[in-house]
Amino acid sequence: MQVKDYTYKDITSVNEDSTLRRVIKTMKLHRISAVPVINHLGEYIGCISEQDILNASVPVYMKSIYNTSFMANLDQITIHLRELLDEKAIKFTDAKHPYVSPDDSVSYAGDLLYRTKRTVLPVVEGKMLIGLISRIDILSVSLYEQNI
Amino acid sequence: MFLSVATNASTLHVIIALFVFILTFFFIISEKLPNSISAILGAFLVIAFHIISQEEAVEAIDFDTIGLLCGMMLTVSVMRKSGLFEYIAIKGIKLTKGNPWKMLVILSIVTAVLSAFLDNVTTVLIIVPLTFAVADTIKINPTPILVSEILFSNIGGTATLIGDPPNIMIGGATHLGFMDFINNNAPIVLIISVVVFYLLRLIYYKKLTAIEVDKEKIYAFDEKRAIQDQKFFITSIVIFTLIILAFITHHVHEISLASLALGGGFIMMLVTKQDPEEILKEVEWPTLFFFIGLFIIIGSLEQTGIISFLADKMVAVTGGEISPAMQLILWVSAFSTTFINSIPYTATLISVIENMAETTSGNIDPLWWALSLGACLGGNGTLIGSAANIIVAGFSQKTSYPMSFKEYFKVGFPLMIVSVILTSFYLYVKFSL
Numbered sequence: 001m002q003v004k005d006y007t008y009k010d011i012t013s014v015n016e017d018s019t020l021r022r023v024i025k026t027m028k029l030h031r032i033s034a035v036p037v038i039n040h041l042g043e044y045i046g047c048i049s050e051q052d053i054l055n056a057s058v059p060v061y062m063k064s065i066y067n068t069s070f071m072a073n074l075d076q077i078t079i080h081l082r083e084l085l086d087e088k089a090i091k092f093t094d095a096k097h098p099y100v101s102p103d104d105s106v107s108y109a110g111d112l113l114y115r116t117k118r119t120v121l122p123v124v125e126g127k128m129l130i131g132l133i134s135r136i137d138i139l140s141v142s143l144y145e146q147n148i
Numbered sequence: 149m150f151l152s153v154a155t156n157a158s159t160l161h162v163i164i165a166l167f168v169f170i171l172t173f174f175f176i177i178s179e180k181l182p183n184s185i186s187a188i189l190g191a192f193l194v195i196a197f198h199i200i201s202q203e204e205a206v207e208a209i210d211f212d213t214i215g216l217l218c219g220m221m222l223t224v225s226v227m228r229k230s231g232l233f234e235y236i237a238i239k240g241i242k243l244t245k246g247n248p249w250k251m252l253v254i255l256s257i258v259t260a261v262l263s264a265f266l267d268n269v270t271t272v273l274i275i276v277p278l279t280f281a282v283a284d285t286i287k288i289n290p291t292p293i294l295v296s297e298i299l300f301s302n303i304g305g306t307a308t309l310i311g312d313p314p315n316i317m318i319g320g321a322t323h324l325g326f327m328d329f330i331n332n333n334a335p336i337v338l339i340i341s342v343v344v345f346y347l348l349r350l351i352y353y354k355k356l357t358a359i360e361v362d363k364e365k366i367y368a369f370d371e372k373r374a375i376q377d378q379k380f381f382i383t384s385i386v387i388f389t390l391i392i393l394a395f396i397t398h399h400v401h402e403i404s405l406a407s408l409a410l411g412g413g414f415i416m417m418l419v420t421k422q423d424p425e426e427i428l429k430e431v432e433w434p435t436l437f438f439f440i441g442l443f444i445i446i447g448s449l450e451q452t453g454i455i456s457f458l459a460d461k462m463v464a465v466t467g468g469e470i471s472p473a474m475q476l477i478l479w480v481s482a483f484s485t486t487f488i489n490s491i492p493y494t495a496t497l498i499s500v501i502e503n504m505a506e507t508t509s510g511n512i513d514p515l516w517w518a519l520s521l522g523a524c525l526g527g528n529g530t531l532i533g534s535a536a537n538i539i540v541a542g543f544s545q546k547t548s549y550p551m552s553f554k555e556y557f558k559v560g561f562p563l564m565i566v567s568v569i570l571t572s573f574y575l576y577v578k579f580s581l
Contacts, residue, residue, distance in 0.1 A: 059280070059547070060280070060543075060546045060547055061277040061543075064277035065281065066229065066234070067374050067376060069231065069238055070234065070282075072285045072365055072366070072368035076281070076284055
């Protein structure tokens with residue numbers, strides 16, 4: 001079983017020069033928790049996940065408080081995030097976001113998702129993005145196959 | 149001249165011991181190496197060169213200090229999870245009704261009280277993020293509040309035996325108990341607090357109240373969300389109170405503070421059902437090894453006669469009189485700890501004062517108070533004066549309000565001088581009249 005058999009062949013992605021505003025809109029529209037980023041040649045260069053955006057917008061002090069008692073309202077995040085909306089996607093891109101190639105085994109992809117606690121992996125052939133494989137794609141394998 | 153004092157050690161030993169001591173100090177002050185590595189490396193060298201034997205090295209380690217520090221670290225790391233500190237802070241903030249000056253006062257008082265019972269670093273690690281959260285919510289510059297919190301973390305810590313490392317070390321090395329520290333240090337700490345608040349008001353009041361703030365926003369903070377587990381919250385408060393009560397009644401049961409703190413820490417883990425593996429990881433082992441290394445290095449200085457030489461000099465300068473020695477120790481300690489780490493400084497001075505006791509007649513307790521007050525309060529002089537200051541400065545660099553050395557110095561240094569002048573009077577009235 002290879003990754004290519006289970007890849008969701010949608011090449012939704014954002015350009016490295018897109019704004020964060022665009023990134024969030026894209027993620028919301030397609031309801032994906034991470035979006036691949038491509039450069040002007042169309043090559044895959046990394047991913048932006050919800051977590052990356054949260055990390056950039058949640059103020060430093062919040063990360064040092066043990067509980068949510070000091071989250072007065074969403075302002076503390078939204079105001080910071082609003083200031084970042086016109087920044088370029090490349091600033092938030094995680095170039096080290098794990099990815100798989102279509103020829104990798106599904107078990108490898110599953111293992112990678114589990115270990116790195118990611119929600120989705122881009123499927124990249126050479127330097128070109130050909131789709132995504134997410135947790136649910138892996139989990140749903142159990143619905144179809146008897147023997148793996 | 150100098151080397152002639154080293155009667156029971158060879159000249160070479162004196163040179164090596166001094167060299168190791170200076171090298172260690174250099175690495176600590178210049179921050180070229182982590183403190184624990186500098187200290188343990190120094191300790192290794194004095195043992196390796198046979199300046200001090202293995203047995204003497206182990207004897208030189210003050211396990212009362214190490215045990216007390218370790219026990220308090222355990223206790224506090226459990227307490228932090230209870231949400232008590234956030235609960236107190238939010239209650240306090242709501243009392244201010246959103247007035248920034250009152251907020252400075254309340255948060256500083258909370259800082260002072262917490263740091264009297266926890267170590268200063270833990271205190272600021274708790275209070276500073278909360279301060280940023282509040283300042284960000286009502287949109288004010290947190291710097292004045294942060295400066296005040298630094299000052300009061302050091303001032304508050306001065307009041308008790310467990311409040312600040314110099315006090316823990318003095319408590320470990322001497323007969324002075326928990327209540328002795330409160331009786332001698334707390335009155336002057338209160339006086340200093342009042343004066344410092346008055347001066348801070350002159351400096352910051354206009355600045356803080358000039359801007360219109362959205363006061364209502366602070367009511368969105370929810371102290372109930374700080375307590376995730378009511379039973380855990382109550383139990384940890386009860387155990388902590390019992391530990392402090394045991395400290396206070398030390399003269400009755402005569403169980404050492406180190407044993408009480410360690411025992412208390414583990415009982416805390418037991419009753420709150422914490423995983424010891426997880427809690428033990430939160431002990432600041434580098435700090436403990438830093439202490440261990442320093443104790444061994446100072447032990448080697450004692451062994452070679454360097455400490456008794458310094459003590460003799462001190463006695464000679466002050467004519468063997470307690471009063472001038474007390475003032476000298478106070479001022480030298482305050483200025484030294486303004487720039488260098490108070491832990492190695494205090495470790496050295498403890499040893500010197502113990503040696504002075506042998507040649508000075510009369511009660512040397514005033515010297516301990518001078519060392520304690522000087523070493524604790526001196527930390528307020530600069531942004532690098534104590535570990536708590538460094539933590540606050542470091543944290544602020546990651547935010548949009550980075551605190552500069554100069555910005556702090558302009559307020560902190562004069563206030564430190566004022567507090568030491570007050571202390572000087574206090575000690576004079578108490579012990580010289």
